Amino acid sequence: MVAGCTTYIVNVQSTRECQVLVVGGGLVGLTTALVLRHHGVDVTLVEKRATTSPQPKARRFHVRSMEIFRELGLAETVREAARDLAEHDRMAVGRTLVEARQLPLRHPTGSAGEPIEISPELPCLVAQDVLEPVLRQAAQDAGACVRFRTELTSFAQDADGVRAELHDHRTGRSSQLRASFAVAADGARSPVRSALGIDRSGRGAVGGPNVNVYFHADLSDVVRGREFNLCQLEHPAAPGALASVDGRFRWVFMASGGEVERDWPALLRTVLGVPAPDLEVRSVLPWRPEMLVADRYSDGRVHLAGDAAHVMPPFAALGANTGIADAHNLGWKLAAVLSGEAAPALLDSYDAERRPAGWFAADQSSRRQLDVTAEPDPTLADPFVLAAGGYQYPAGAFADGPVEVEPVTEFAPAGRIATRIPHRWLDPGLSTLDIAGPGWALAVSDDPRRWAANDLPVHRLDADFLAPGEALLIRPDDVIAWRGTDPTAPAEVREKLLAG
Template identity: 40%
Template sequence: MNENADLRVPVLIVGGSLVGLSTSLFLSRLGVRHLLVEKHSSTSTHPRGRGNNVRTMEVFRTAGAEQLIRDAASVLADNHGILQAGSLTGDDQEWLFKEIDPGGGLARFSPSGWCLCSQNDLEPVLVTHARAQGSELRFSTELLSFEQDADGVTAVVKDRETGEHTTVRADYLVAADGPRSPVREQLGIGQTGPGDLFHNVSITFRSRRLASVVGDRRFIVCYLTNPEADGALLPVDNVERWVFHAPWQPDRGETLEDFTDERCAEHIRKAVGAPDLDVEITGKAPWHAAERVAERYGSGRVFLAGDSAHEMSPTGAFGSNTGIQDAHNLAWKLAAVLDEAAGPGLLRTYEAERLPVARATSARASARSSEHSHPGYAGSPGPGNGRKGGMLTVALGYRYARGAVLGADPDLPVVPEGMGLTGEPGTRAPHMWLGRAGGRVSTLDLYEKSFVLLCDARYQEWRPAAEQVAKRLSVPLQAFGIGSAPGADLESEDGADWAASHGTSAEGAVLVRPDGFVAWRSESAAADPEATLYEVMMTLLHRD
């Protein structure tokens, strides 16, 4: 215990990019006081990391940020497909896919959808929304050192503008400090995986005539495959601001200084197939695609999240999404332990659940790069489950075989072959529309700040049992009776059978965690619902 700390907080977050800011937002929504420190003076200014998958948008929906993000991303709302072409002016062109959600089939699974919002547009939204929820965010503030003991973590941070040092005492530290994480290094946590996959230089530029060359092809990205000038072209505003990812070969002695404005402009003209194209280079930033996953997700009272825990090929935008979902998984567990609703053992389930997901997802990301012939990537997917599961299944259908779940099948793969969210323990709870007080909500809107027990309104045993268990354990637990019977809390829309969609019977019940994953279900009536639910909650929450 450090008695001389300048500041005491339950959680210290190191890193203020997408994952750190998301962690801050989720903790604030759950009422957990914390401090976030970020060494840079502001959020990202480079348009990158634009793909936000459906699961990420779901968690932002429950955090009240989805519409704010869509508003910030409105300029790219009509960009959907991925084009591969020898040039934009020739005949060698093929859509790898033209629509993210052809036919609108995603609506069966989710109230949300994919969203293109570049990191430089998304991060300011998270900053504003997190601060509105009570988050304390300090930019230009760098972690200098930390040490942990049995009771907490003592860190020294430095204000890079004033030079002032502050000693912070926290119960827990979350390291969202990037792929070269100093926190991970100090903890001595190694990494597994192939390592570096390829290197690119991300070039931002202006071109007013490029929009007429692109025409009505509203792509997310276009892979340009001219062997003399390959790369990836991405629109920023579909009008005059663009990004081009050019392959970089540092292993062959190529340096960043070799990427002069003149060389970059000529490379872009040749790749696009428009030799007279106006090109004004506005910025250049190197980036490295890699496949690495930490051997552990933390040590003691320190946890890794985002790129500090895993690096993935950018194809499919899996990396930042996996990191944001790390944060969502960890936040409710920290809140439960800090509120003494759960024992410290609950925090061990963070690694048990998220590490297998990172391994499976990183393999799929590398496979996706091979399938799309990503410029600069010469690899091929390795053995195992890298190719298994489509984009939606990887983004939404993954499962937790072990952790804070009861009744999950440990022999099933983390990412299944096909999409099927049917209420199995360890999977994201099914989405269905419900009527409530004259309005309309998704089942997913019910899950954020408490455990939720779904049951049939016609059967009276489960709701009072949940109320008694919540009182006995002093835990947030809500029960909702669904149906058209008198006293129902929620009504299924169009007569949909909530029990069938959740893999149970009308006499059964489904327990959903605050992060929207099914923790347990009873497929039939229980002889003693209160005793059954009490034991389930005691086990899930690692209560003695």
């Protein structure tokens, strides 16, 4: 398998070639490259910046993203990088930081209020500027060609592939790269989306302007014993929320109102309630919550992922998490088409599945506010449904026929078609989420030998939601493609889905 930057095929016109070009080296582009390498795809990633994100931005990675990192063999590495915030999952509130108290942690519960385990992984709090270098290194180690300081300046596509013009800011040279497919993970302003003429729809701005003040101050003594993810500070001088970036020295204060030019050191000392003599403001970034989703996720051989496809307010921590799920969905489909296992029509299911999922996440996010004291709104999706990626695809690559609808206002996964397989332990350390990816798998409730003719890994699952004799066909991205009792059906269904 061709992999890494040094093993390019160079043809007579000096055009480099790869199977998939990923544009953008943020969280989503890097995850896309990792998923593609996991499936053995030759991938080149270009990122115009010299470094990964200098801003902490996203910090909360839900269990679904951790499950994807688990499949990629990265969950432990990510958790190790996240160790500074390991005990910071609670919320807090107070007039000032010194007066703040921790709020109780919410745990997932079943219908009778009993605690339940929703995933083999726990959520993870890790700042984006810590996580991105981990993913970048992992992508390189996995054999992706990762080229920072390299900008996509233009592209064109034809029936056979995408021809990209790249500019290397380090050498000042331009070059061409030919790829079978391209993934635009080039962020909210996505030059690729604009070049394709893809519009966005949605509520647009969904709240007033805000500023994020990123600062350094040693507050470890102040927060010790009251560690938090977010602390809502209600001081009238500058109400806002304080986010732990490393829980000791690095912090982001999010204040409403778009005023950048304020005496932030003085205001911060007031809302912290301590002199903090070493306090140093690193940046003040204005931003506005927006809800916008691309009208098409795919155009020929080019597919949008992450913020290029959807932007949403950060109040449900879904922006990056939704993008990581895009990468997981798209990766196996591109790999199946590139290997000839699937027809190109399989890729139509990327838009059919992930665009409604992007709408759902953006809609849910834009109907929430940043208020850590608010009780969950029963008309909105259960936060654990959002965390577990429990969105049921309305159309896509799964079996036809009547589909039982998965509720969203309560966490009640039941192995329904077009949803993520619910987590159950099959053996110590082996979850139902571990049996598919990079390949397909079967989870069966009876004798595995009855299903052997399907030529797929078969796992016996003793679960409350499976009737005797029933089985689930699970796609490489853990989505249930079929459910039934006919032992000859899974292979046929899979073949039909791969044919598009």
